[in-house]
Amino acid sequence: MEDDDIEYDITFPSPGVGIDDSDEELDEYVIEGESKEPVVFLIGWAGCQPKHLAKYCKIYEKSCITIQYIPPTDVSYINPKLMTSLATKLLDLIKDFNLEANPIFFHIFSNNGSFMYTEITKVLTSPGNKYKNLQVKGVIIDSAPGKRRVLRAAWAFAIASGQRGFARYVAYIGMIFYLLFLRVCLYFRMFFQASGSANPHRVYEDIMEDKTRWPQLFIFSNADKIIPPSDIIEIAEYRKEEFGVLVETLRYEDSDHVAHFKDHPESYTVQCNAFLDTCLKLGSDIDCLEDVDQ
Template sequence: MEDDDLDYDITFPSPSPVQEEENDEDDDITLDDFVIEGDRKEPVIILIGWAGCEDRYLAKYSQIYEKRGCITIRYIPPKDIAYFQPHLVRPLARKVLDLISDYNLEENPILFHIFSNNGCLLYSEITDILHSSEGQSYSKYQVKGTVIDSAPGKRRVLQAAKAYMITSGRSGITGYFVFFSVVVALLFGRLYSFVLSLIGKKNAGKQHHVYEAIKDDKSRWPQLFLYSKADQIIFHYDIEEIIEYRQKVLNVPMSSVCWNNSDHVSHLRLNRESYITQCRYFLEQCMKRDTAAENA
């Protein structure tokens, strides 16, 4: 579906529960264990893809939730915007948020599942909107938690250029040309942002502060971080620093899983059973937390 220039996909649950595939060796949680009862609204899972992601890949993640009777919305931010036109991210964030009211889902519990720094950039704008004066337009929204896969990472030009080269699909001499071109563009962008900050331009250089935005995010709903020591794009110790800070300093309910074998945004493929189990358990706990709060 398209909403102006927003290319997204939304899936509503089937009238009857979807049967698990025979080869879906995922977890011990059955549909009977899930927390959609009576008049409770189905959870809405908003999945925000990584740079270079394709919808057919993101759909594998949405199926984790669709098999639990959830509504899913999939969206992949254009990577060129994240790298070179970050001022366009906030309008995209508003459009993603507006999808909830467009489909009359304001009373449904909402969870985010985001990937890499590309997803974190859009997500950080979404949470900034929700916790600013603009958030009054979305005051009925019921966000219950966030899953963060392979992110966030600190500002490193070479790592960012490497990620862009990989997602461009270029290799050999062409790949190196893309790599060095992105390095030059990012360094120039930093210099330009620094000059703007000196003359008092608001939000100058904001594109370089994804890590800080996630670290100091004003939301206090639970978070689940999924990452790996084998990730060559986003380093595990960056993520662990955020987990410790948000848990100990900001008192945010945190959980995490760190694997040793999976590369960037490859954790589902190489650790399928534990990945699916963690996502569904986190969803279940967020729903139980919501029920407990209502009954308190």
């Protein structure tokens, strides 16, 4: 579907359908008893295709509404100031579909999805914003966030290009120079913009100091060649110790960047649904938003 410059897909619950109906163990984690279906925003990574993101809907298709969105990389890395506008358009979908009373979750992927998420949280915590009554309950962060490293980012883009063999390495070298050029251009552009403007190079710091306090589930792997597990462990511990955020982690040994669900579909599905269930049971017992007026 398309709505005023923003392309997204929305799916509604299909009771009785799941990733593997023969696996009775997964039924234990189907969210039940909710008067309003949870809404899960799936926000994709750089190079993600709609068909890739649609596979994650299987995790939630029994009992949740999913809104799938892939932030355009030309906006994320070339014209990031537009990210704030895209964030508000995504949040406006909640009102458009009359879902203001539904519990809301975010399931984001890699630094591209994280960049979109940081702009959403900035909107949600800004003084006087029109979304302050939204019922956000938690966020699942897959393969992110990672500190900005040109070489790793270039390799991620090379993989996303779909090239193989020698052509992939050519794309990798070319992307290194391209990202260095973009970084220089962006720094000059940011110099003339107001502080606090959307900046893809501050994703790690923005998530670390995020004003929201709803629970977080970090999913990552020791085998990730794009974002080292040490980055994610550091930020998970910081959020827990400094802000008292309820933080859960799911750590794999062998899956590659944003490939954890592909390699471990059952445990991934169980953990995501268990996390949603935990957040819903917490209800209003936790203060999810910092007082933005202080």
